Amino acid sequence: xxxxxxxxxxxxxxxxxxxxxxxxxxxxxxxxxxxxxxxxxxxxxxxxxxxxxxxxxxxxxxxxxxxxxxxxxxxxxxxxxxxxxxxxxxxxxxxxxxxxxxxxxxxxxxxxxxxxxxxxxxxxxxxxxxxxxxxxxxxxxxxxxxxxxxxxxxxxxxxxxxxxxxxxxxxxxxxxxxxxxxxxxxxxxxxxxxxxxxxxxxxxxxxxxxxxxxxxxxxx
Amino acid sequence: xxxxxxxxxxxxxxxxxxxxxxxxxxxxxxxxxxxxxxxxxxxxxxxxxxxxxxxxxxxxxxxxxxxxxxxxxxxxxxxxxxxxxxxxxxxxxxxxxxxxxxxxxxxxxxxxxxxxxxxxxxxxxxxxxxxxxxxxxxxxxxxxxxxxxxxxxxxxxxxxxxxxxxxxxxxxxxxxxxxxxxxxxxxxxxxxxxxxxxxxxxxxxxxxxxxxxxxxxxxx
Amino acid sequence: xxxxxxxxxxxxxxxxxxxxxxxxxxxxxxxxxxxxxxxxxxxxxxxxxxxxxxxxxxxxxxxxxxxxxxxxxxxxxxxxxxxxxxxxxxxxxxxxxxxxxxxxxxxxxxxxxxxxxxxxxxxxxxxxxxxxxxxxxxxxxxxxxxxxxxxxxxxxxxxxxxxxxxxxxxxxxxxxxxxxxxxxxxxxxxxxxxxxxxxxxxxxxxxxxxxxxxxxxxxx
Amino acid sequence: xxxxxxxxxxxxxxxxxxxxxxxxxxxxxxxxxxxxxxxxxxxxxxxxxxxxxxxxxxxxxxxxxxxxxxxxxxxxxxxxxxxxxxxxxxxxxxxxxxxxxxxxxxxxxxxxxxxxxxxxxxxxxxxxxxxxxxxxxxxxxxxxxxxxxxxxxxxxxxxxxxxxxxxxxxxxxxxxxxxxxxxxxxxxxxxxxxxxxxxxxxxxxxxxxxxxxxxxxxxx
DNA sequence: GATGAATGAGGGTTCATTCAT
DNA sequence: TATGAATGAACCCTCATTCAT
Numbered sequence: 001x002x003x004x005x006x007x008x009x010x011x012x013x014x015x016x017x018x019x020x021x022x023x024x025x026x027x028x029x030x031x032x033x034x035x036x037x038x039x040x041x042x043x044x045x046x047x048x049x050x051x052x053x054x055x056x057x058x059x060x061x062x063x064x065x066x067x068x069x070x071x072x073x074x075x076x077x078x079x080x081x082x083x084x085x086x087x088x089x090x091x092x093x094x095x096x097x098x099x100x101x102x103x104x105x106x107x108x109x110x111x112x113x114x115x116x117x118x119x120x121x122x123x124x125x126x127x128x129x130x131x132x133x134x135x136x137x138x139x140x141x142x143x144x145x146x147x148x149x150x151x152x153x154x155x156x157x158x159x160x161x162x163x164x165x166x167x168x169x170x171x172x173x174x175x176x177x178x179x180x181x182x183x184x185x186x187x188x189x190x191x192x193x194x195x196x197x198x199x200x201x202x203x204x205x206x207x208x209x210x211x212x213x214x215x216x217x218x219x220x
Numbered sequence: 221x222x223x224x225x226x227x228x229x230x231x232x233x234x235x236x237x238x239x240x241x242x243x244x245x246x247x248x249x250x251x252x253x254x255x256x257x258x259x260x261x262x263x264x265x266x267x268x269x270x271x272x273x274x275x276x277x278x279x280x281x282x283x284x285x286x287x288x289x290x291x292x293x294x295x296x297x298x299x300x301x302x303x304x305x306x307x308x309x310x311x312x313x314x315x316x317x318x319x320x321x322x323x324x325x326x327x328x329x330x331x332x333x334x335x336x337x338x339x340x341x342x343x344x345x346x347x348x349x350x351x352x353x354x355x356x357x358x359x360x361x362x363x364x365x366x367x368x369x370x371x372x373x374x375x376x377x378x379x380x381x382x383x384x385x386x387x388x389x390x391x392x393x394x395x396x397x398x399x400x401x402x403x404x405x406x407x408x409x410x411x412x413x414x415x416x417x418x419x420x421x422x423x424x425x426x427x428x429x430x431x432x433x434x435x436x437x438x439x440x
Numbered sequence: 441x442x443x444x445x446x447x448x449x450x451x452x453x454x455x456x457x458x459x460x461x462x463x464x465x466x467x468x469x470x471x472x473x474x475x476x477x478x479x480x481x482x483x484x485x486x487x488x489x490x491x492x493x494x495x496x497x498x499x500x501x502x503x504x505x506x507x508x509x510x511x512x513x514x515x516x517x518x519x520x521x522x523x524x525x526x527x528x529x530x531x532x533x534x535x536x537x538x539x540x541x542x543x544x545x546x547x548x549x550x551x552x553x554x555x556x557x558x559x560x561x562x563x564x565x566x567x568x569x570x571x572x573x574x575x576x577x578x579x580x581x582x583x584x585x586x587x588x589x590x591x592x593x594x595x596x597x598x599x600x601x602x603x604x605x606x607x608x609x610x611x612x613x614x615x616x617x618x619x620x621x622x623x624x625x626x627x628x629x630x631x632x633x634x635x636x637x638x639x640x641x642x643x644x645x646x647x648x649x650x651x652x653x654x655x656x657x658x659x660x
Numbered sequence: 661x662x663x664x665x666x667x668x669x670x671x672x673x674x675x676x677x678x679x680x681x682x683x684x685x686x687x688x689x690x691x692x693x694x695x696x697x698x699x700x701x702x703x704x705x706x707x708x709x710x711x712x713x714x715x716x717x718x719x720x721x722x723x724x725x726x727x728x729x730x731x732x733x734x735x736x737x738x739x740x741x742x743x744x745x746x747x748x749x750x751x752x753x754x755x756x757x758x759x760x761x762x763x764x765x766x767x768x769x770x771x772x773x774x775x776x777x778x779x780x781x782x783x784x785x786x787x788x789x790x791x792x793x794x795x796x797x798x799x800x801x802x803x804x805x806x807x808x809x810x811x812x813x814x815x816x817x818x819x820x821x822x823x824x825x826x827x828x829x830x831x832x833x834x835x836x837x838x839x840x841x842x843x844x845x846x847x848x849x850x851x852x853x854x855x856x857x858x859x860x861x862x863x864x865x866x867x868x869x870x871x872x873x874x875x876x877x878x879x880x
Numbered sequence: 881g882a883t884g885a886a887t888g889a890g891g892g893t894t895c896a897t898t899c900a901t
Numbered sequence: 902t903a904t905g906a907a908t909g910a911a912c913c914c915t916c917a918t919t920c921a922t
Binding site: 243246247250281282283284285288 | 884885886887888889
């Protein structure tokens with residue numbers, strides 16, 4: 001029945017920094033811990049319903065500490081998404097623009113997606129972008145300009161070559177490169193909503209999807 | 221303990237009801253107004269951040285009135301989604317199960333989607349399901365059991381016939397009927413996030429998508 | 441999940457007044473029904489927490505109807521208490537002022553209390569006065585002036601005679617006539633709080649109490 | 661989504677803490693301030709009508725602070741009553757179980773009541789138990805098991821001895837130990853309701869009451 | 881008179897943010 | 902730098918009261 005303001009936990013009473021870890025390393029670790037905790041909480045509850053109290057607990061820092069690393073809840077969210085997105089963008093772009101055979105490119109991109117995104121916590125990031133993006137114009141804009149626009153440009157260039165070479169039979173994907181990501185999107189959405197009812201073999205889905213998408217049609 | 225009689229607001233001082241509207245009709249209209257307002261606000265802010273105060277304002281009713289029609293915010297949300305989904309389910313199921321040529325079926329389903337969902341406020345409903353579904357298990361379950369499971373069943377049956385007849389060249393879509401909706405999902409997600417930067421011709425995208433998806437492959 | 445404003449119940453759809461009951465009789469019956477329902481609800485929840493909605497339901501009238509008979513919640517409460525108190529006051533006063541032997545008077549008053557108050561819903565009224573009285577000065581004042589002051593005056597007069605006659609051995613009750621009611625008060629308070637744990641034989645308690653109170657002391 | 665930083669109120673601009681008050685002491689003081697303020701407000705308005713806003717104001721803390729110390733309004737109420745009751749229980753039990761002459765015991769208990777309860781804010785606690793107890797079963801149960809049951813047991817044991825010794829002349833109080841508290845209850849109830857109209861010398865009332873209660877009767 | 885849908889002020893509770901330590 | 906108690910605006914929900922029918 002009683003709830004006195006909680007005593008500083010035993011753990012926190014320990015000396016605040018492990019020996020051998022420089023200040024900067026420690027700070028970076030804390031930042032990471034907060035970001036990781038934020039990802040968990042934002043994924044679990046959504047941006048608006050997530051509580052910074054829970055983030056702090058999960059990151060094992062005090063609530064105020066979050067504000068030493070991030071301006072506010074919104075900044076925390078945006079930096080979270082951006083920091084997770086950045087590393088994949090380069091890889092994806094590289095994969096998609098190479099001059100390997102189209103089929104190889106696609107296979108590599110698929111594998112990259114399954115391994116680096118769907119198989120990791122980055123899947124949650126993608127979900128967050130899809131779910132919360134509309135309320136974070138800065139995020140959507142970044143994502144569009146820095147990720148999609150560049151990828152689309154590279155993809156279209158490569159596809160035009162492919163069309164000329166007969167690797168693909170029409171310009172559908174040139175006009176709508178969005179479709180290339182459709183398999184990924186569907187996988188992430190399915191996972192968030194229906195995994196409970198019917199698990200999904202994402203690698204197989206993605207493979208089947210690209211098989212269909214890049215099949216060379218014969219006249220009916 | 222006493223509360224002075226509240227002044228009737230200027231707005232409410234207007235004639236409160238058009239002649240010829242029975243009480244039941246009036247109630248139904250109000251319910252609809254609240255649902256419409258709720259859709260707007262939930263779409264704009266997301267479930268957690270939406271304020272019932274704003275819903276009430278937008279519906280031109282008092283805050284308390286919402287509670288005459290819905291138990292609480294969550295019930296309002298769930299009924300909103302369900303009431304919008306229900307009418308389309310039947311139509312979609314009927315379209316997908318017919319014995320018309322596969323291509324016709326697909327064209328009709330596409331048209332149905334573009335006209336009845338993407339072209340209307342139901343697009344927002346789909347977005348809400350995608351975004352908020354994970355926090356509303358009852359909703360996800362309803363959607364899975366009453367919509368997807370039934371549609372998938374019908375679709376798989378039809379596709380098996382199509383495969384036998386050579387209308388399709390492999391079993392990708394039988395194994396992953398999720399892919400049939402991928403074009404729709406991508407369209408909705410794109411609209412929510414990037415429409416501002418690059419508008420999307422959804423009808424064309426869906427057409428192109430199905431062209432690719434149901435293309436009969438020839439050996440490479 | 442759906443909660444449309446409830447349809448007028450079948451019962452209420454019946455002709456609003458039974459044949460043979462004049463308008464005035466009907467009105468009085470309604471008033472009584474409301475008062476009875478109010479007593480139940482106020483007793484159950486206390487004045488502040490009781491809901492007029494529940495009162496209306498219990499009285500089988502519409503919420504607005506209450507306001508045809510009572511100005512507001514507070515007036516309902518006060519009239520409730522007053523209307524229940526009034527009939528007993530006269531009887532109690534009569535019983536206490538008679539010129540019968542003191543012991544007979546006391547026995548009759550006890551019996552009156554047990555039969556007319558403790559054995560009926562008036563017990564709840566007494567509880568309400570005790571519990572809510574401090575927030576209803578008008579009520580406390582009425583109760584003091586119209587009930588207690590008069591009873592005390594009568595009692596004191598009778599006790600002075602009793603003291604002179606040797607029916608009682610000291611002036612304790614003349615100075616503190618409050619004590620005469622102590623047994624009643626204790627019974628009501630006990631009932632409200634602890635009846636669950638340990639039921640109380642109130643008639644026996646009151647008898648034992650007065651035996652002690654009016655025992656003629658012998659010098660120690 | 662942004663919230664402007666709230667201005668620190670003028671009041672809070674004062675030096676927030678006296679030197680030499682450790683954090684724990686400060687917290688305890690705050691808790692006490694809230695409990696004291698709650699007692700005032702609950703007494704004044706009753707549990708249901710009391711506003712935590714007023715409690716906070718009176719305790720000179722922000723509304724949210726209350727929730728750092730108490731789970732909710734109900735917990736605040738229950739802890740208030742319990743924290744005030746606990747200290748007196750022991751003393752009362754000790755007083756009533758001693759082997760001093762019965763008259764001495766009674767005198768001491770009376771004095772204890774007048775000094776420690778009626779003369780202090782605990783009088784309000786007793787009122788709250790009487791008024792609100794029925795709506796707080798946990799409270800009534802605590803009060804019965806931890807206070808009354810124990811006291812009654814001690815009292816009955818002592819009274820049986822007294823009866824054997826001829827200190828009392830019958831078993832009325834053994835059967836109804838409730839009556840021992842009757843004087844206290846009447847005093848508290850009177851105070852709450854009628855003090856305004858007719859002040860009560862409680863010490864004298866209690867003395868007179870016990871004189872009568874423990875008078876050794878002679879046959880009439 | 882009687883109804884009950886509608887109203888909207890009010891209050892309990894939450895939680896992002898601050899700041900003294 | 903890190904803490905976490907404190908703050909108070911905000912928001913969901915309730916319910917006394919009104920009034921068109």
